Amino acid sequence: MTAEPATIASVSLAGEARDPEGFAHALGTSFERFGFAVVSDHGIDSALIARADAAARAFFALPDEVKRRYHVPGTGGARGYTPFGIETAKDATHVDLKEFWHVGRELPEGHRFAQYMQPNLWPDESADFRETQxxxxxxxxxxxxRLLSAIxxxxxxxxxWFDDTVADGNSVLRLLHYPPVSPDAPGIRAGAHEDINTITLLLGAxxxxxxxxxxxxxxxxVAPREGELVVNVGDMxxxxxxxxxxxxxxxxMNPPPERRGFSRYSMPFFLHFRPDFLIETLPSCIDAERPNLYPEPITADQYLWQRLREIKLV
Incomplete structure (x- = not known):
């Protein structure tokens, strides 16, 4: 049995090429202990991140009636805009204090997964929004x-091993805005929850x-340095x-009172298995001390919709 790390691992993805086994061990043991890791040198261009962030902020600054043109009720928020006060953490009694925009995979006409993935929506108010996101x-x-390879x-x-499982997966980029809150605001910006997907990569934390x-x-x-990725394991x-x-x-959490007049922006990427991938317990993860907790396999799409109902997006 390996010794548990004292803190969430902070690893450089640039080091993965030099020492793939060492990188995998550091990442994997942090995921076993905390479910989280912080990744630097992740290779996502800082100029691209800045453009995407600026485009998101410009959209969220639009009047509410303009943003709501891009809200499609009954779709689980899969594409386009989800207004403030809709998503609720599982078993929570208060809605989260956020609004967001979802970008999904662009599929060619006639693709076998077209039934699972809706077409993207794009705001008319931004000329380069689509290209940037x-x-x-x-x-x-x-x-x-690359992170899945290490896992x-x-x-x-x-x-x-994971290449085929996520090929044309139902992944989602979420552009996220937590508006300012009043100095005495109760509650928290996003209630306690777990992510549905395979792994989540988060910029802007x-x-x-x-x-x-x-x-x-x-x-x-969880306190990454500027530009670092926060990565966490999802339920799948x-x-x-x-x-x-x-x-x-x-x-x-809500920020301290002196920061409550400021918005919080972030960009999580929810990496998903392909919709028809059968989530079936890996035999290597079952033994006498760890019996199979999930004896009934389920497809990634079935599991996704089960969880969307739990968080009241459908």
Missing amino acids: LALFAAFEDTGE ARHLGLAPD EEAGLQLLDRNGEWLA LQRLTNNVLRSTTHRV
Whole structure:
């Protein structure tokens, strides 16, 4: 049994090429212990990140009646705009204090997954919004696949094991805005929750507030340096690995009173398995001490809709 790391791992993706086994071990042990890691040198161009961030901020600054033109009720917020006060953490009684825009995969006409993925919506008010966000989507996906290769190594699988599982996956780029809150505002910006997907890659978490629930019951701050990625395990990967890799409860707290007049912006990328991938417990993650917790396989799409109903997006 390996010694547990004292803190969430902070690893450089540039080091993965020099020492793939060492990188995989550092990343994987942090995911086993915390479900989270911080990744520097991730390869996503800083100029592209800045353009995508600026385009998102410009959209969220539009009047509410303009933004709501891009809201499509009944679709689970899969594409376009989701207004403030709709999404609710599982089992929570208060809505989250956020609004967001979803960008999904662009599929060619007649693609076999067209039934699972709706076409993207694009705001007329921004000429380069589509080009910029699709470029960021692609960059996130490239980085995510490198991280999945390291996860595969940690699990004793071939480095390319995940390639087919996420090929044309139902991944989503979320452009996220937490508006300013009043100095005496109760509650939190995003209630305690776990992510549905395979892994999440998050840019823009430098503003304080992101916390994870450690298994000893304490809330730990996740504090990346500027430009670093926060990466966490989602429920689909937890299920696949029979809870070897942990999908950890996390939340976004209201800032201290002196920062409540400021918005918080972030860009999480929810990397998903392909819709028809059967999430079936890896045999290597089952033994006498760890019996199979998920004996009934489920497709990624079935699991997604099950969870969307739980968080009241459908």
